[in-house]
Amino acid sequence: MALHKLGKDPDSPVNNSPTLYYDSETDNYLIQGWKVLDEERRSQLELPDHEDVVEFPKRMMQFFPEVNGGAGPDQVR
Secondary structure, rough: OOOOEEEEEOOOOOOOEEEEEEEOOOEEEEEEEEEEOOOOOOOOOOOOOOOOOOOOOOOHHHHHOOOOOOOOOOOOO
């Protein structure tokens, strides 16, 4: 798997997480984020048993190449 770290949350006070990665082999993004444990919120989602959901801040959208003008992992922080 060829993972490329695109960026860590610059405003996170704890270990700079969440983090956004790009997998160049599958052309998919991987998002490391906070587990959504609140059952009320989870009950509003249609989650199959083999999937889960994580939360990440809106400010991290800047790391998606589609948003930042196509900057690759070497051009973003």
